[in-house]
Amino acid sequence: xxxxxxxxxxxxxxxxxxxxxGCGGAAGPSGPGGGPALVVYSPHPLDLINPIIxxxxxxxGISVKVYTAGTGRLxxxxxxxxxxxxxxxxxxxxxxxxxxxxxxxxxxxxNEGMVQEEFRNREGNLARFxxxxxxxxxxxxxxxxxxxxxxxxxxQPQLRGRIAMCDPAVSSSAQEHLINMLYAMGEGDPEAGWExxxxxxxxxxxxxxxxxxxxxxxxxxxxxxxGLTFEEGASHYVAAGAPIRIVYMEEGVISTPDGVYIxxxxxxxxAAQAFADFxxxxxxxxxxAASLGRRSVRVDVEEPFYLPDKSTLKMLYDDKELVARExxxxxxxxxxxxxxxxxxxxxx
Amino acid sequence: xxxxxxxxxxxxxxxxxxxxxxxxxxxxxxxxxLMAVLLYGKSSGSAAQLEAVSxxxxxxxxxxxxxxxxxxxxxxxxxxxxxxxxxxxxxxxxYGTAGRLGCEADLYILDRDWDLLLSNRGEVPGxxxxxxxxxxxxxxxxxxxxxxxxxxxxxxxxxxxxxIALGLAAADPRGAQGCAxxxxxxxxxxxxxxxxxxxxxxxxxxxxxxASNNLNFISASNQVAPQLEQAGRFFSYDKHLYMVSRRPVxxxxxxxxxxxxxxxxxxxLSASGALMVAALxxxxxxxLVSTKKVTEKKTRDFYRILDVMEGAGNGNLDxxxxxxxxxxxxxxxxxxxxMMASLRQQMENNRQMAEMVAAAQNKQLxxxxxxxxxxxxxxxxxxxCLIDPQVxxxxxxxxxGLLRYSMDSAQPQVTLGEDLEHLRNYLTILEFRxxxxxxxxxxxxxxxxxxxxxxxxxxxxxxxAVKYGFGDRDTLHMELKAFLRQETFVVICRDDGAxxxxxxxxELTHLLEQEENTSRHFGxxxxxxxxxxLYGPPYGVxxxxxxGQGTTLVVVLPGEKEEPPCCES
Numbered sequence: 001x002x003x004x005x006x007x008x009x010x011x012x013x014x015x016x017x018x019x020x021x022g023c024g025g026a027a028g029p030s031g032p033g034g035g036p037a038l039v040v041y042s043p044h045p046l047d048l049i050n051p052i053i054x055x056x057x058x059x060x061g062i063s064v065k066v067y068t069a070g071t072g073r074l075x076x077x078x079x080x081x082x083x084x085x086x087x088x089x090x091x092x093x094x095x096x097x098x099x100x101x102x103x104x105x106x107x108x109x110x111n112e113g114m115v116q117e118e119f120r121n122r123e124g125n126l127a128r129f130x131x132x133x134x135x136x137x138x139x140x141x142x143x144x145x146x147x148x149x150x151x152x153x154x155x156q157p158q159l160r161g162r163i164a165m166c167d168p169a170v171s172s173s174a175q176e177h178l179i180n181m182l183y184a185m186g187e188g189d190p191e192a193g194w195e196x197x198x199x200x201x202x203x204x205x206x207x208x209x210x211x212x213x214x215x216x217x218x219x220x221x222x223x224x225x226x227g228l229t230f231e232e233g234a235s236h237y238v239a240a241g242a243p244i245r246i247v248y249m250e251e252g253v254i255s256t257p258d259g260v261y262i263x264x265x266x267x268x269x270x271a272a273q274a275f276a277d278f279x280x281x282x283x284x285x286x287x288x289a290a291s292l293g294r295r296s297v298r299v300d301v302e303e304p305f306y307l308p309d310k311s312t313l314k315m316l317y318d319d320k321e322l323v324a325r326e327x328x329x330x331x332x333x334x335x336x337x338x339x340x341x342x343x344x345x346x347x348x
Numbered sequence: 349x350x351x352x353x354x355x356x357x358x359x360x361x362x363x364x365x366x367x368x369x370x371x372x373x374x375x376x377x378x379x380x381x382l383m384a385v386l387l388y389g390k391s392s393g394s395a396a397q398l399e400a401v402s403x404x405x406x407x408x409x410x411x412x413x414x415x416x417x418x419x420x421x422x423x424x425x426x427x428x429x430x431x432x433x434x435x436x437x438x439x440x441x442x443y444g445t446a447g448r449l450g451c452e453a454d455l456y457i458l459d460r461d462w463d464l465l466l467s468n469r470g471e472v473p474g475x476x477x478x479x480x481x482x483x484x485x486x487x488x489x490x491x492x493x494x495x496x497x498x499x500x501x502x503x504x505x506x507x508x509x510x511x512i513a514l515g516l517a518a519a520d521p522r523g524a525q526g527c528a529x530x531x532x533x534x535x536x537x538x539x540x541x542x543x544x545x546x547x548x549x550x551x552x553x554x555x556x557x558x559a560s561n562n563l564n565f566i567s568a569s570n571q572v573a574p575q576l577e578q579a580g581r582f583f584s585y586d587k588h589l590y591m592v593s594r595r596p597v598x599x600x601x602x603x604x605x606x607x608x609x610x611x612x613x614x615x616x617l618s619a620s621g622a623l624m625v626a627a628l629x630x631x632x633x634x635x636l637v638s639t640k641k642v643t644e645k646k647t648r649d650f651y652r653i654l655d656v657m658e659g660a661g662n663g664n665l666d667x668x669x670x671x672x673x674x675x676x677x678x679x680x681x682x683x684x685x686x687m688m689a690s691l692r693q694q695m696e697n698n699r700q701m702a703e704m705v706a707a708a709q710n711k712q713l714x715x716x717x718x719x720x721x722x723x724x725x726x727x728x729x730x731x732x733c734l735i736d737p738q739v740x741x742x743x744x745x746x747x748x749g750l751l752r753y754s755m756d757s758a759q760p761q762v763t764l765g766e767d768l769e770h771l772r773n774y775l776t777i778l779e780f781r782x783x784x785x786x787x788x789x790x791x792x793x794x795x796x797x798x799x800x801x802x803x804x805x806x807x808x809x810x811x812x813a814v815k816y817g818f819g820d821r822d823t824l825h826m827e828l829k830a831f832l833r834q835e836t837f838v839v840i841c842r843d844d845g846a847x848x849x850x851x852x853x854x855e856l857t858h859l860l861e862q863e864e865n866t867s868r869h870f871g872x873x874x875x876x877x878x879x880x881x882l883y884g885p886p887y888g889v890x891x892x893x894x895x896g897q898g899t900t901l902v903v904v905l906p907g908e909k910e911e912p913p914c915c916e917s
Contacts, residue, residue: 046568054503054556059489068569287482
């Protein structure tokens with residue numbers, strides 16, 4: 001008996017030792033400064049995220065953890081409170097986020113006074129970040145002598161099957177284009193624009209992409225002659241001197257801003273507000289405009305030199321309330337129209 | 349008989365406790381110790397690597413920082429007054445540092461308007477392009493901390509890869525303002541990382557990676573994976589187990605991570621440990637099953653002995669223990685069997701002795717009351733009554749003495765003296781009967797008179813001699829001697845009678861050795877048998893005879909005066 005007992009004791013001691021050695025004590029998401037890390041969800045491309053975040057960390061000492069995905073998925077994660085819990089949603093077009101505006105809390109940044117009139121944070125919890133008009137991106141090497149100046153030109157037969165369009169169900173930039181189409185081709189009445197949409201879908205020849213990056217990359221790589229994307233996607237290539245041309249639809253351009261939104265009941269409110277202030281501050285907005293090809297929402301920051309001034313374009317303005325209500329059904333209707341446009345199964 | 353079960357179960361339990369359980373515990377302990385040793389080995393290897401990389405990084409950053417400050421102190425860098433020789437000296441200084449630290453870097457000297465004055469590279473890198481009116485990046489940091497060297501990890505930007513930048517905006521000895529920047533490219537420290545067998549990552553305090561020799565733990569945005577940042581000593585990633593050691597460098601500006609893959613160690617040791625335990629488990633099962641049979645077999649002999657002993661306790665003395673195996677139990681069994689056999693033998697001897705004594709007494713009685721003897725003696729007495737009444741009186745006296753002695757139921761042993769007394773009575777009668785035809789001389793040493801002999805030893809010898817010794821002769825002379833010889837007591841009865849034929853002698857000698865008497869020579873057999881029963885061999889009666897010359901009976905008895913061991917009272 002004594003042997004057994006002593007052996008068990010020795011065994012238990014060894015186990016404890018092993019466990020103790022193994023115990024590392026994992027910490028929660030924390031910054032090196034000892035403070036907690038700010039969790040930011042963002043659909044932005046990495047080229048935009050990395051420099052901004054790095055500068056924010058260096059100048060404030062707040063550590064940031066960024067999680068990237070499509071806007072729809074990120075909103076879902078915020079809604080379901082998935083781990084790690086989001087503090088700030090940075091990006092996401094206003095028309096996509098507005099229906100879920102109740103997930104975010106009010107904050108008026110210190111820069112609100114310098115924000116352009118049309119981009120003021122009227123709702124209180126939807127601060128604007130950058131301005132993103134919807135544009136057409138043309139690959140000059142592939143377009144030949146085809147003239148494309150607006151939506152109507154996209155119906156030309158020689159463009160059939162060579163148009164890069166993303167599925168509005170998954171991409172917010174595609175959603176913006178859908179709304180834009182309806183308003184532009186419906187001449188202010190979205191219901192009248194569906195006729196165009198049907199003709200447009202037929203000219204897609206069954207090709208619909210499932211990621212917004214595929215649109216601008218596809219055009220740049222020469223897979224498509226023309227693409228429907230947002231300005232920044234195309235502007236990089238223009239700035240780099242690639243054979244790309246940006247066309248602002250002559251029927252009218254809707255420019256929907258994206259924003260920076262603070263999630264309700266965030267535990268890192270101070271850091272989140274500092275972040276919102278930073279990305280809407282003059283420094284960050286200048287750098288974004290000058291080097292990253294986006295239009296600032298501030299009055300004191302010029303757009304990149306290679307982008308036209310908005311006064312030279314035909315701007316359209318959608319009814320945000322209407323859009324928020326109808327968006328789901330419009331997206332569904334587009335899906336149905338596109339499905340109908342596909343050639344019946346079995347035919348060549 | 350439930351007790352026997354406990355013994356067997358004890359054996360099995362003992363086996364379990366002292367063999368199986370220690371073996372299992374020992375295996376577990378060995379596996380744990382081995383794992384600990386291997387992990388320790390890995391960890392010290394990692395520690396050495398961590399030491400090396402951290403040390404080198406610290407040295408390089410500190411070295412270049414000092415060099416930067418020295419350059420600004422010593423040379424008039426920013427005023428534009430540096431001639432060719434001056435530039436050469438600056439470069440010498442800078443390249444000297446690079447050589448000493450074993451690590452290349454790029455140097456940029458700019459004036460207050462951010463124009464490039466001096467560099468080992470041709471053009472101004474993107475991160476040094478100034479931002480008018482705003483504070484951003486390295487230029488912003490340098491302007492915020494004038495006169496201090498700022499250290500920062502730069503992300504890839506436009507056409508540059510970035511790296512660790514040290515910047516100092518200050519005034520040179522001549523008072524001109526400007527800034528000096530040293531950039532450690534991402535491959536500057538590659539040599540330290542390349543010669544490692546563990547995965548090493550150098551990152552800044554926010555997790556942005558400067559350099560590494562592996563992409564496993566780096567996210568798409570070039571940051572350290574969150575699981576690694578939050579890990580303790582061990583963490584699991586992508587189904588592998590890793591051991592981490594980390595260290596902050598340069599006052600926490602950078603973190604160096606060293607990650608070792610211990611999946612193999614842990615997995616193989618756990619697997620072999622589990623295998624051993626499984627094997628031991630199987631062995632335990634087998635042992636449990638087989639010890640049953642083995643202990644049964646081993647203890648069967650033991651229980652056989654017990655059974656027979658128990659039977660003996662209940663009175664059954666005939667059973668003997670049969671053990672086939674040649675072991676200790678066999679020894680016990682043989683000893684026990686021998687003991688029981690001699691016990692039985694002794695009991696049988698005692699029984700026979702009692703029988704014999706009774707028989708002798710009976711026979712004696714019978715012979716005493718032998719009609720011939722009585723008839724003849726009474727005839728003689730009747731005759732003597734007429735001739736010599738005194739002799740007749742004496743004969744009656746002797747006869748009554750004879751009868752009294754033989755009816756006296758005393759011990760089977762008497763002293764020689766007593767039996768001689770009795771014999772004299774008999775001899776008297778014989779002498780009266782035969783007259784001068786018969787004589788018996790008694791030659792006995794006085795000290796042997798107290799020797800113990802079986803009762804009724806002497807008379808049958810005389811009777812035997814008288815019955816057969818006369819034959820067809822007239823006279824018979826007998827001699828009776830008794831003396832001590834060494835350890836024995838010898839009684840010799842000699843007659844000069846007819847003797848026996850050699851065949852008769854042989855037959856009689858042979859008869860004496862039998863355990864049962866089947867002949868009519870009862871008397872001698874009786875004596876010999878009783879002596880054997882009382883004292884055992886080699887004591888007994890020896891017959892010597894020569895035809896025509898006579899017969900001698902030699903009786904040998906033990907010389908002690910004590911009681912023989914198996915005497916019944």
